[in-house]
Amino acid sequence: MSTAQYIYSEIENDILMLKLKPGQLISENSLCTRYNVSRTPIRSVLSRLAGSGLVDIVPKSGSRVSMINMEIVKQIIYERFALECMVMKDYIAIATEGDIKKLEKTVTQLTKSYKNTKYFKPDKFKAIDLSMHELWYKKTGHTYLWEQIRKSESNYTRFCMLDMLECKNYEHVIIEHRQMYEVIKNRDTSKIEEIVKKHLYGGIERINAAFSNKFDEMFIAY
Known part of the structure; x- marks a missing residue:
């Protein structure tokens, strides 16, 4: 992995895991010091992150983490609800006992990762969560659709992490x-x-109910 790719991956992860908050200013000088590089690779990385929707570059002002677009989040959830219901039905029609055993294993891993409080990591928990959904998309031959869902990280993944980290939705x-x-x-x-709707829309209900305007500064205002 090149130095630029390493830096990109690190900053991307910090943004997706909300270590860098929506709206937060990004200091080029701090990044140069952190990674011991010149401004050239840092600016290249920030440009790539802007292309992924994770960073806004404001002329003469610098760079900041992009805000979460709640309208996009809602549309992604709407899309996923329709897709997930269809994919699950297709999966049920063709799943073997071996396939179902794999699903059971992911649920067990998810439970163990949460109960193991000493080594619990939210990003690991989220990865196991996604792996279950990925199994039925791949089994039904809808890999392309899954890849498109995963590309919605700049808004939907951060919304999910906010739900996870602030609402503590792990048991749900x-x-x-x-x-x-x-x-x-x-x-x-x-x-x-019924179950898919509860799973996908639960985050919106939890954030609205528990925090009211607390996180308004993280979202694009309409």
Whole structure:
């Protein structure tokens, strides 16, 4: 991995994991010192991050972490609800017992990662969460759709991390993944919409209910 790619990956992760907050100014000097490089690679990295929607470069003012666009988040959730319901139904129709065992393993890993408080890492928890969804997208041949979902990181991933870190939604996520697993295991398509809707829209309800205007400064105002 090149130095520029390493720096890009580190800053990208800091933004997605909310170590760098939406709206926060990014100091080129601090980054140069942190990575012991000149301004040229730092500016190149910031330009790439801007292209990914994670950074806003303001002429004569510098760079700052982009705000979260809540309208985009809502549309991504709407899209995912429609896709997820269809993909789960397709998955149930073709899943083997071995496939279902793999799903069960992800639920077990998710639960253990949360209970192991000494080594708990939110980013690891999120990765296990996503791995369950990825299994049924890949099994049904919808890899391209999954890749497109994963490209929505600048808004949706940060919204999910805000829900996770501030609302402490870990137990909700575990319960909902267990419910989705049970639906698939029992091949009961009648409950898919209810469970998927609860899983995808829960974050909006939690943030609205628990924090009111506390995080307004992180979102684009409309």
